[in-house]
Amino acid sequence: MDINLRWDNKNSYSFAALAPLLPGAQRSKGPRDGIMVYSFATRQKDSVFEEITGAGTDSIFIAGGPHPSGAPEETLRYFDYVVLGEGEETLPELIKAIISRENTCKVKGIAYRDNRGNTVFTACREPVDLDKYPCFDPGIAMAPMEISRGCPFRCKYCQTPHIFGGKLRHRSIDSIAKWAKYFKDMRFTSSNALAYGSDGIHPRFDRVEKLLSKLRSIEGKNIYFGTFPSEVRPEFITQESIGLITKYCDNTRLNLGAQSGSEEVLRDILRGHTVEDTYRGIELCFDNGITPVVDFIVGFPDETEEDQNKSLEMIEWICRKGGTVHAHYLTPLPGTPYEKAVPSPVNDRFKRVLGKLAMEGKATGSWG
Numbered sequence: 001m002d003i004n005l006r007w008d009n010k011n012s013y014s015f016a017a018l019a020p021l022l023p024g025a026q027r028s029k030g031p032r033d034g035i036m037v038y039s040f041a042t043r044q045k046d047s048v049f050e051e052i053t054g055a056g057t058d059s060i061f062i063a064g065g066p067h068p069s070g071a072p073e074e075t076l077r078y079f080d081y082v083v084l085g086e087g088e089e090t091l092p093e094l095i096k097a098i099i100s101r102e103n104t105c106k107v108k109g110i111a112y113r114d115n116r117g118n119t120v121f122t123a124c125r126e127p128v129d130l131d132k133y134p135c136f137d138p139g140i141a142m143a144p145m146e147i148s149r150g151c152p153f154r155c156k157y158c159q160t161p162h163i164f165g166g167k168l169r170h171r172s173i174d175s176i177a178k179w180a181k182y183f184k185d186m187r188f189t190s191s192n193a194l195a196y197g198s199d200g201i202h203p204r205f206d207r208v209e210k211l212l213s214k215l216r217s218i219e220g221k222n223i224y225f226g227t228f229p230s231e232v233r234p235e236f237i238t239q240e241s242i243g244l245i246t247k248y249c250d251n252t253r254l255n256l257g258a259q260s261g262s263e264e265v266l267r268d269i270l271r272g273h274t275v276e277d278t279y280r281g282i283e284l285c286f287d288n289g290i291t292p293v294v295d296f297i298v299g300f301p302d303e304t305e306e307d308q309n310k311s312l313e314m315i316e317w318i319c320r321k322g323g324t325v326h327a328h329y330l331t332p333l334p335g336t337p338y339e340k341a342v343p344s345p346v347n348d349r350f351k352r353v354l355g356k357l358a359m360e361g362k363a364t365g366s367w368g
Helices: 012-021 042-053 066-070 090-099 160-164 173-180 205-216 239-248 263-268 275-287 305-320 348-359
Strands: 003-006 026-028 034-039 059-064 081-083 110-113 119-121 253-259 291-298 324-329 363-366
Touching (some): 012 090, 034 090, 059 066, 066 081, 066 160, 081 090, 239 275, 253 275, 263 305, 275 291, 275 305, 305 324, 348 363
Parallel strands (some): 003 026, 003 034, 034 059, 059 081, 291 324
Antiparallel strands (some): 081 110, 110 119
């Protein structure tokens, strides 16, 4: 039975890691006969569900990724199986069971519907050891190196701790260095790059330095740390951590998540840092010649016009000093506390000012 990965630019990082675990799997730009594997987020769900509905193929459809993991029952209206959370162990085991016609109820970490139409959730699977699995197969596809997975914070809008767990796990330095040889420009994925080697709450910059020092010793490579597709938390920006960036790395920009300029909103969303932490971290960036690229979310439930104006005050300050911002309107995501939340409207002044900053090249995103 053919194994087909429904590949697009939205899921390429996931499939770059999973493809080497599925020998013989083929990339597909649409449904084919055989086993069809999809990975998608909430923003892509409608187009994916429409594609499945009109497929007309003799296929077994498997879904994984952020949306299926957060909304398995909805996804099972269209798919035969959902892989819940991490796929490195679950997906190959599920496919093997399907091909061998074994009982899939023994596969941990999946959901499916039984003959009566009831949703069945199998036993949970333990978090994987990242070192046991490749970052990618360079002969198939490459992606930024995942150095950490999980997050100890419980931000109400975020799926990461709900999908990958609250314990931060790290790929070893030797493993990261092994995969780094395939890059000229080294880039990384992590919920907080500066938390490498730590529990995610208490920094271990000594371990960050060991990682960066090892990577710096690889000749002919550029290191971009704490930049897209990764970011850092504001309270992890200190003179010591900025010093590591300027000493070992090639990036002159740092992506950080502020999310709001309102203390009340930060407390309500369980963000785990303060407005003062954000201002202090950004100031340290400017003082050390690093341009901050700062993320904001607007439209949190119960967010007031005053709260939005506090975010706007911070945004204007960042842009005046030479930084940039990325802002977007809240999307309630399945599996999070905000799954059924109704976003607050965005006030006209916020939209007007962000529009002007976007025209000046100082703001990106979608805040309407």
